[in-house]
Amino acid sequence: MSNEPALSMEDVVFRFYEHGKRNILDHVSLSIEPEKLTVIMGSSGCGKSTLAAVAAGLYPENGGFLIQGKISLFGHPVEDMDPRTRAAYLSLLFQNPDLQFCMDTLRKELYFCMENMCMPPDEMEEKAREAARRMGVLPLLDRPLHTLSGGEKQRASLCCLALLGSRCIVLDEAFANLDEAAARSLVRQVAAMKEQGITVIAIDHQLELWREAADEIIVLGEGARVLQRGITRENLSSYMPLFLAEGLSYPEESPKKEPFGAGQEMAVSFSHVTVPAEVIKKRFKKPQFGRILLSDVTTGFPKGRMTAILGESGSGKTTALMAILKNHTYTGSICVNGRDIAGMTKRELFHQAGIVFQNPANQFITQNVEQEVRCSVLAWNRGCPEEEAGRITEAALRAYGLWQHRRYSPYMLSQGQQRRLAVLSVLSGGQRILFLDEPTYGQDHKSTHAIMQQLYEKTRREGLTVIFITHDQGLADRWADHIVWLKDRKFIPEPQGEGQHGA
Amino acid sequence: MKLEKLNPSVKMLVVLIAVIMLSFQYLVFLNLTVFAAAILMLLFFSDARLPKIAALLVPAFIAAFGLFMMGLYYTRGSSILALPPPDAAMEGIAAVPYMVRAAMARNLYSALQLSTRLLAFAGMGILFALTTPGEDFVLSLMHQCHLPPKFAYGILAAVNLMPSMVREFRQVRTAHEVRGIHAGPLSMKVLFTMLVNSIHWSEAEAMAMESKGFFADAPRTFHKVMRVRWYDLVFALAFLGSLAAMMILVKY
Numbered sequence: 001m002s003n004e005p006a007l008s009m010e011d012v013v014f015r016f017y018e019h020g021k022r023n024i025l026d027h028v029s030l031s032i033e034p035e036k037l038t039v040i041m042g043s044s045g046c047g048k049s050t051l052a053a054v055a056a057g058l059y060p061e062n063g064g065f066l067i068q069g070k071i072s073l074f075g076h077p078v079e080d081m082d083p084r085t086r087a088a089y090l091s092l093l094f095q096n097p098d099l100q101f102c103m104d105t106l107r108k109e110l111y112f113c114m115e116n117m118c119m120p121p122d123e124m125e126e127k128a129r130e131a132a133r134r135m136g137v138l139p140l141l142d143r144p145l146h147t148l149s150g151g152e153k154q155r156a157s158l159c160c161l162a163l164l165g166s167r168c169i170v171l172d173e174a175f176a177n178l179d180e181a182a183a184r185s186l187v188r189q190v191a192a193m194k195e196q197g198i199t200v201i202a203i204d205h206q207l208e209l210w211r212e213a214a215d216e217i218i219v220l221g222e223g224a225r226v227l228q229r230g231i232t233r234e235n236l237s238s239y240m241p242l243f244l245a246e247g248l249s250y251p252e253e254s255p256k257k258e259p260f261g262a263g264q265e266m267a268v269s270f271s272h273v274t275v276p277a278e279v280i281k282k283r284f285k286k287p288q289f290g291r292i293l294l295s296d297v298t299t300g301f302p303k304g305r306m307t308a309i310l311g312e313s314g315s316g317k318t319t320a321l322m323a324i325l326k327n328h329t330y331t332g333s334i335c336v337n338g339r340d341i342a343g344m345t346k347r348e349l350f351h352q353a354g355i356v357f358q359n360p361a362n363q364f365i366t367q368n369v370e371q372e373v374r375c376s377v378l379a380w381n382r383g384c385p386e387e388e389a390g391r392i393t394e395a396a397l398r399a400y401g402l403w404q405h406r407r408y409s410p411y412m413l414s415q416g417q418q419r420r421l422a423v424l425s426v427l428s429g430g431q432r433i434l435f436l437d438e439p440t441y442g443q444d445h446k447s448t449h450a451i452m453q454q455l456y457e458k459t460r461r462e463g464l465t466v467i468f469i470t471h472d473q474g475l476a477d478r479w480a481d482h483i484v485w486l487k488d489r490k491f492i493p494e495p496q497g498e499g500q501h502g503a
Numbered sequence: 504m505k506l507e508k509l510n511p512s513v514k515m516l517v518v519l520i521a522v523i524m525l526s527f528q529y530l531v532f533l534n535l536t537v538f539a540a541a542i543l544m545l546l547f548f549s550d551a552r553l554p555k556i557a558a559l560l561v562p563a564f565i566a567a568f569g570l571f572m573m574g575l576y577y578t579r580g581s582s583i584l585a586l587p588p589p590d591a592a593m594e595g596i597a598a599v600p601y602m603v604r605a606a607m608a609r610n611l612y613s614a615l616q617l618s619t620r621l622l623a624f625a626g627m628g629i630l631f632a633l634t635t636p637g638e639d640f641v642l643s644l645m646h647q648c649h650l651p652p653k654f655a656y657g658i659l660a661a662v663n664l665m666p667s668m669v670r671e672f673r674q675v676r677t678a679h680e681v682r683g684i685h686a687g688p689l690s691m692k693v694l695f696t697m698l699v700n701s702i703h704w705s706e707a708e709a710m711a712m713e714s715k716g717f718f719a720d721a722p723r724t725f726h727k728v729m730r731v732r733w734y735d736l737v738f739a740l741a742f743l744g745s746l747a748a749m750m751i752l753v754k755y
Contacts, residue, residue: 058710087716098667099704100711102660104638111726112656116716124726146666164716327677346680354681361699362671363678365692379683411699426681 004075005031006168006199007055007090012069014054024050024064026223034074034168037191037200039210042220043247044444045414048203049095051224052172057086074167084116091166093174095442097153098146106132106156107141113160127163135159135189149314151182158189168199175209177358177441179312179471187213205444207249208474211236219246247446254478255456258305266300266335267433267465268324268353270491273297273332275316275323289329293319295489296332301482303337304463306456308476310494311486317469320486321435325355336433351380353433354426358441360418361411363426369413370406372425373397380429392428400424400454416447423451427464436468440475452479504734506549506634512647513735514635517742518627524746525623530753531612534619537746541626551633559633563625567618574614575607637662643729653719660708672697 007030014025024047032038042048053059057078060066071078073089081089094100103109110128119127132138137159140152148156154174161169171190175183183206191213194200202210210217217231219242227246231239243249274296276289293316301307311317322328324336326346334341341349357363366372374393378384397403400420405413410421419439427434434455440448456479458464470476476483483494506514525537542560545551638659645655675696679686686693 053710056714058713061713062706062710082721083713083718084716084721087714091716092711092714094707094711094714096707098664099707101663102656102708102712102715102717104663108638112717113715115723115725116718116721118722118724121724121726121728145663160715322677325677325681327673347683350681350683355677357674357678359700362675362696363682364696365679365682365684376682429683 004034006034006074007032007201008070008072009051009055010070012054012071013067014050014059014064014069015067016064018065023067023223025054025069026225028069028224028226030218030226032168032199032201033216034199035194035197036215037194037202037213039214039217040201040203040220041205041207041217041243041246041248042224043446044205044416044442046220046222047224048220049172051220052092052170052201052203056090056092056170057081057083058092084118087117087164087166089166090168090170091161091164093154093157093161093169093171095173095176097150097157097177100157101145101153104144104146105142106137106145106159109145109156109160110163113164117164131159131163135162149182149312151178151186151313154178154182154186155189158186158193162193166198168201169193171200171202171204173204174202176204176206177313177438177471179310180473182313183209205248207243219243219248221246247444250445250449250478257481260302260305260482264300265303267303267337268467269300269335270297271333271335273323273330273334275320275328275330277316277319279329292489294323294330294486294491297489297491299484299491301465301467303465304459305481306459306466306468306479307482307484308480309467309469309484309486309491310471310473310476313471315486316489317486318437321355321437321467321469324435325349325353350431351429352431353435354429354431355435355437356419356422356426356439358438360415360422363422364410364418367409368406369402369408369410369421370397372410372421373428376425376428396424396428414447415443416450419443419447420451420454423455432463433465433467436466438470439468440470440472448475449478504548506544506630507636508734509634509738510647510729510731510735511635511640511643512729513731513739514631515640517739518631520743521627521746522624524743524750525620528750528754529613529616530750531615531619533749533753534616534623536749537623538619538626541623541630545630545633549634555633556629559629560625563622563629567621567625570621571614571618574617575610577610639729642725642727646725646729647731651719652723656712656717660712661705664704664708668697668701671700675700 009028009030012025012028013023015023028051040048040051050059050064053062054066055071055073055078057071073081073086076089078086101109103112107128110131111124114124114127128141129138132141135155135158137152137155140148140156145153145156157174169190175186178186187209190200190202202214204210211233214233216229217236218229219227219231219239221227228239228242240249273294274289274292275294277291277293279287280290281287309317309320319328323330324334324341326341326344326349336344336349337352364372366375370393373396374389377389377392381389394403397406400423402417402421402424405417410418413421423434423436439451452475455464455466459466468480484491485494521537525534542556545556546553641650641655641658644650645652672693675693676686676690679690679693679696684690684692
């Protein structure tokens with residue numbers, strides 16, 4: 001029994017439209033050894049997440065068509081199983097930690113899992129506590145799930161999977177949005193689960209994260225077909241050209257950094273700024289500040305440079321940005337381009353500074369790519385003639401390589417293209433400051449670096465100021481002129497050195 | 504004994520029956536008694552806090568007052584607006600012509616009937632809403648009223664997603680404002696984006712639940728089963744019984 005492959009796929013063809021031409025999984029044959037930690041890598045859009053969902057039987061049940069092929073888990077065909085049986089063999093940990101819970105606390109979520117598996121109710125309390133203790137999440141049991149950080153949520157989810165007793169767990173880019181410390185500690189936990197005989201399949205594009213823990217790395221190409229397998233720690237270096245070509249890794253050298261001195265002009269400056277996580281309002285009482293995220297901060301973000309803000313998840317990076325955009329309470333004074341934002345209307349402020357969020361699809365306002373940019377051009381330049389706006393739009397779209405997609409709906413673009421379009425439309429009013437919230441979200445290194453390259457050139461050529469939040473130290477090291485950490489309620493500049501340019 | 508301990512389905516049924524019973528009579532005194540009883544029960548037999556009760560009562564009183572004024576002016580086919588206007592030469596109540604005063608007096612009682620009935624309904628609604636945890640209610644609907652688990656857990660998942668949705672909604676609004684689009688709280692553009700997001704979320708949420716072994720028609724065990732116990736029946740009989748007794752007593 002134990003030498004049956006944990007997952008085997010034979011010549012699997014899967015597509016979302018029955019009569020469509022594009023196969024998401026295109027004649028995929030793959031088998032994964034049991035009780036090993038296998039890492040599956042591939043550039044974004046290659047179908048690796050679909051592969052996971054098909055393996056778990058979630059597709060075609062929830063959409064799409066399995067045209068041909070056989071999938072089996074530990075030797076049993078997956079189409080014969082109901083979800084409960086499948087969960088005993090294989091379960092998934094998803095990328096978005098917010099969208100995997102049904103109940104409001106981990107304890108209840110664990111009960112939900114056990115109810116699904118038809119365990120006797122009187123054993124549940126004991127089993128839940130035991131699983132939480134084993135996975136180190138006892139303190140989280142009764143806290144509302146929506147108050148946990150991303151890392152804690154994934155740890156809670158992992159506890160659910162451990163309790164389900166699945167023989168194989170699949171991580172679908174589950175650690176992609178966590179800060180490095182949290183991701184590393186989760187990888188250790190997953191490696192420990194493997195030691196206890198659980199097969200682990202990690203779908204990811206962060207090579208560094210898994211390098212030590214992986215027993216085998218498989219690289220997928222177009223249509224999720226296997227390009228290369230049998231990559232291990234030992235022979236990894238000989239495959240580096242493949243990783244580079246697939247956009248899964250990137251060369252070490254970084255573009256030229258420009259240090260700044262005392263006379264540097266600041267695009268955004270803080271003076272004695274305090275930002276609370278929330279304001280607690282009680283009837284008949286003065287509103288009070290809840291948890292303090294930034295306390296009495298005085299700092300500046302240099303003009304015409306790229307600044308990275310790093311910090312643990314939940315430390316208040318996004319909230320700090322929201323305060324700069326007049327969307328969150330703060331005390332003290334924040335100046336943008338030398339003017340206090342308290343004295344500006346939102347429209348004035350947004351004419352100078354724009355933001356692109358994690359999910360770029362959130363800011364689309366029209367039904368096609370060309371209108372999307374034209375609409376912004378017109379919104380910021382009232383009275384601009386139509387032909388003029390059309391000309392600006394075309395030039396901008398060509399510069400960003402989106403002109404050939406001008407008739408598409410923004411929602412049909414890939415994640416990387418969506419983010420490029422969002423950046424373009426946010427900057428099309430001549431804004432000089434751009435905030436980016438987690439630019440790595442939902443895309444591979446290749447697309448992220450393409451955008452950063454473009455923005456880097458804009459900072460040098462046009463004096464654009466870019467301030468980005470990220471959990472990815474590598475990205476910050478490579479692109480930022482200036483790195484600050486949000487730690488202990490302060491912005492702490494990273495000590496420069498270690499072969500980097502700078503003073 | 505707290506109201507929170509009662510079975511939510513039984514409580515809902517009692518409130519519904521009481522509402523129907525009150526709908527067929529016109530007794531101001533009875534309406535006020537039911538209202539007062541509901542508030543007193545909330546104050547003494549539940550964990551509901553007074554400020555919360557008061558906050559919910561304010562709109563109820565406004566609605567009741569509106570209904571009262573409307574009843575005063577328009578009931579029984581004799582709208583006083585159709586009557587002669589007040590005489591400008593006189594002052595105070597004397598300025599109101601006799602016909603208007605007579606019509607108002609006639610209307611007063613029916614206006615009171617309508618507005619106190621609304622108060623009674625509001626009192627019972629608040630009684631139910633403030634003493635029933637949402638999760639217990641859904642579980643009870645599943646166990647006592649045979650709501651399929653598919654819907655029950657779907658509702659719970661959606662409710663528990665609310666904090667994330669609120670956060671997302673704020674972000675979408677900011678994202679639109681940054682684009683130079685004015686985004687009010689009910690802007691169609693923002694709502695459209697939220698709709699697109701909700702579809703993605705519900706898909707992801709459904710797949711996550713299925714991956715954890717949830718299956719609509721499969722048998723399952725339950726950690727917490729809402730049961731109907733003796734005190735639920737006692738509560739139902741006492742509440743509805745005393746209501747019926749009062750209806751008879753007040754009438755005859």
